[in-house]
Amino acid sequence: MSLKASLGTLAAFVDASLRLNSVAYRDELEERQARRLARFLNGPASKVPAFTGYRGLPLQDWPTMDKAQLMADFALYNRLGMTTAEAWAHFENGAAPEGYAVGASTGTSGNRGLYVVSEAERYRWLGVMLSRALPDVLTRRHRVAVVLPANSRLYDAANESRHLALQFFDLAQGIEAQFAPLEDFRPTVIVAPPKFLRALAESDTNISPARIFSGAEVLDDEDRLIIQSRFGVIVREIYMATEGLFAVGCEKGSLHLIEDHVHFEFEPVEGSDTLVSPLITDFSRTTQIMVRFRMNDVLELAKRPCNCGRPHRVIKAVHGRCDDVFQLMSGDGKKVRITPDVIRNAIIGTDRSVRDFRVVQTGRNAVELTLPTANAPRVTAACEALQVLFASCGAVPEVTAQAAALMPPSGHKLRRVSVAPEALT
Numbered sequence: 001m002s003l004k005a006s007l008g009t010l011a012a013f014v015d016a017s018l019r020l021n022s023v024a025y026r027d028e029l030e031e032r033q034a035r036r037l038a039r040f041l042n043g044p045a046s047k048v049p050a051f052t053g054y055r056g057l058p059l060q061d062w063p064t065m066d067k068a069q070l071m072a073d074f075a076l077y078n079r080l081g082m083t084t085a086e087a088w089a090h091f092e093n094g095a096a097p098e099g100y101a102v103g104a105s106t107g108t109s110g111n112r113g114l115y116v117v118s119e120a121e122r123y124r125w126l127g128v129m130l131s132r133a134l135p136d137v138l139t140r141r142h143r144v145a146v147v148l149p150a151n152s153r154l155y156d157a158a159n160e161s162r163h164l165a166l167q168f169f170d171l172a173q174g175i176e177a178q179f180a181p182l183e184d185f186r187p188t189v190i191v192a193p194p195k196f197l198r199a200l201a202e203s204d205t206n207i208s209p210a211r212i213f214s215g216a217e218v219l220d221d222e223d224r225l226i227i228q229s230r231f232g233v234i235v236r237e238i239y240m241a242t243e244g245l246f247a248v249g250c251e252k253g254s255l256h257l258i259e260d261h262v263h264f265e266f267e268p269v270e271g272s273d274t275l276v277s278p279l280i281t282d283f284s285r286t287t288q289i290m291v292r293f294r295m296n297d298v299l300e301l302a303k304r305p306c307n308c309g310r311p312h313r314v315i316k317a318v319h320g321r322c323d324d325v326f327q328l329m330s331g332d333g334k335k336v337r338i339t340p341d342v343i344r345n346a347i348i349g350t351d352r353s354v355r356d357f358r359v360v361q362t363g364r365n366a367v368e369l370t371l372p373t374a375n376a377p378r379v380t381a382a383c384e385a386l387q388v389l390f391a392s393c394g395a396v397p398e399v400t401a402q403a404a405a406l407m408p409p410s411g412h413k414l415r416r417v418s419v420a421p422e423a424l425t
Contacts, residue, residue, distance in 0.1 A: 008120060012127025013137070019260040020131050026311040029259060037263050040283035041291070048289045050076040059263070064279060064292040067113050078116055078288045087114045100287065105242035113242040118287045125245060128261055132248035133213060133238070134189065137164065145185055147171055147178060147192035148216060149412070171196060174410050179205045191238065193217045194227070195408035201230035213238050213249070217413050218320050222348065222355050239318055243293055244282050247315055254306035255315040264313075269298055269322065271337025276301060277322055296321050298339060317341070324418050328395035329365045336395040340417040346389040350382045356406050359386070361419040369401040376403035
């Protein structure tokens, strides 16, 4: 590990820890966030072509952006002037301008997204992550297993740290194929999607991790209980995407927003009184500017702060993507929106033995339900529960149901409630 990398990681960790631990009250956190946000908007953010005309204006007067806009003209949003074509070329060739890294999302939940980060930003990302997830990293050497469908240049920063032994396990090779290598690695920390953690919990793999973090997919309550029962530790979530790191679970299990590095706005999700979708402004990144970036996620915010004492806002649950909201038809031809959380609850509520399922909107007004083969006797009741739910919302779709073998996918994200692309065409 180079001295530069070591000092960069240490400085980022100390800064992130101070930001996290030096505020005890909500108003103090918001005041510091406002100062940092103002410096960002009047400095780095206003220097890229997309935002040159907005310097001095309050955040709410800046335009929103999304993945389609970013990918259509990448050069407008980064200080290097790197075009979309150049970014793809750098990524595919495994090269980038000196001092920078170019990465891409896995594309497992839609179109692939690009990102460019500086060396300093990679260490800053690691510092923030460690301050939340492994605050004892300077006094204890951790063996971290990261289980994902694709590696990321961000994890390279962790590999350069003498305080971490990090190994990547490629889910694209299959879930069960990772059990034996994981057992050989003997991780003290596992970061993985819930589908893998559940399969691991139901296997006879001989490991005893001290900390488990779930990410990349929706963590259902049933999965959480199975994983926690097997390993005897609280499953903590990590909410991150190609666009950045947004929340990390605390030692109590609550998922706290990273508000000392990112500003959040929330838009209501149509069809729900409790769910929101975030707009993020990351004031810690100065290479690729993300201002009022519209995420495609469905969140439920907690109404009360966490009893861990941190003033950072808590996400009660990440329910999926906006694309997973069903758009069905009523008897008089009107569109009815039904969110993934209520669909999920309707199925799980039919019987405690139902631990897995798939509900897919397959057509403009057609829904398909699949339960595991072991739950074949529950198919009729689960189908009726869905029909009752849809009717209560004013929708009248055709619901078909079946029992079949349900295997967790290894090459893409597990979505128990989803909308097929052809359903909305």
